[in-house]
Amino acid sequence: MATKTTTSVLCPQCELNDVCQQYGVVDTADSEVLGEVTPQQSVNKGDVVCRAGDRFDYLYAVHAGAFKSLVTLPGGEERVTGFYFAGEIIGSEGMSTGKYGRTVVALQDGQLCYLPEVSFSPEDASRKMIRQGLLVAMSHQVKNEQWTGLMAAHRAEQRVAIFLYMVSKRLEFHGFPSTEFRLPMSREDIAGYLGLAVETVSRSFQKLKGAGMIQVSGRNVVLENRDALQDFV
Amino acid sequence: MATKTTTSVLCPQCELNDVCQQYGVVDTADSEVLGEVTPQQSVNKGDVVCRAGDRFDYLYAVHAGAFKSLVTLPGGEERVTGFYFAGEIIGSEGMSTGKYGRTVVALQDGQLCYLPEVSFSPEDASRKMIRQGLLVAMSHQVKNEQWTGLMAAHRAEQRVAIFLYMVSKRLEFHGFPSTEFRLPMSREDIAGYLGLAVETVSRSFQKLKGAGMIQVSGRNVVLENRDALQDFV
């Protein structure tokens, strides 16, 4: 069974590469004043990148690893709102309000690049290309999250199929194997994200397997026919 | 029973007001070259504002009326992805790709302001405040749509409660009565948006009514206790 693992992304594959090129990249964490990128800081599995409600001070680019975002509902329940893979952006929802809107947690050991908030302020005219790059990057994120709104109308099996298709497309977009990969998140995380019970997610995986659309063994997945997954939606 | 109707928004209440101020506002539709706002063009119920896949040429601000957005799924089925009320923006998802991502249809007679795409290009340094305003406006939209991703995990009654709360908050944000209003969309549109059957939406309205949380008669709604609706989520 496949166990290919998502490792680090190359900078040219990163959604923030255009933005990054506008900065001088420094090697220390003392970049807040200068407004420069701090590259590839290590994080450990379980580390909290930012918390919903905290002051927005950095935008993060995932250089390696995988992350999940959470919101806490009024009732106190935590819900998974999204996942971030290598090459993607964390924290963009904080730009407008000045506060992070979601708590982000590392699903595995990884590396993040830090882009200080000071760079996004409108006063500095020389940063116009940066803001333009951000508009495009944010649009990508909006597009990624467009799927989630459609989940509510689909059945369990379809939701899982959509989820796998989405993961595959995003891995592909950033240059990783897209038909054979290891999921970085638990069934519980997937269930939270899709709005299903853990048991239902498990059963849906088995049904897709039985239908010959995927191979699955724990977190290792092979998509036998990705287009069939999409058509299935 | 209440029948207060959403009418036109005042410019200061519009999310694009900051952007608008950066333009010269003209009275003719001949603004494409100048990159200026064409204000308050009338649209009729059922009119299509833009179609998914069409070239992105205008951003629209809703001056009056209400609109719904649709996507066509691979299978050909149409799904309602969102609603736009007076003071809100239509088409922002097209900025990154150059194409509209959703088809937008008028739910009632109304008026739109047109902002030509040429104004958003990065070449023109004098437009930097416009782009900054757009970032904030887009963030609002992302926030509005954050609800939808959470729908999947909620029951029918809760989804309807969330929906009513969301409508109420958005009406309030733009200066309209927020506890007593007339819904501009049909039960079918609501059902499509929430991923429920029409019958289930209808039953959910009746249950919320029975619980004393709302009054409802057709499209007219009174929220007896808006905070209770939120807590109910």
Add this chain to the structure above:
DNA sequence: CGCCAGTTTGACTAGTATCAAGGTTAGTGG
């Protein structure tokens, strides 16, 4: 090797879609 978190499987129950029919509202033309 054994433990523990995570995953799978089974039995049962609650909630929602579907099918069907009746009632209401809004818009049209006289």
Add this chain to the structure above:
DNA sequence: CCACTAACCTTGATACTAGTCAAACTGGCG
């Protein structure tokens, strides 16, 4: 202004999907 009509909304009965509770199994890690 009223009558008519079509679209829209509500209500009821039934079938099926997914949640819940319970328990067995698996794999990674100390």
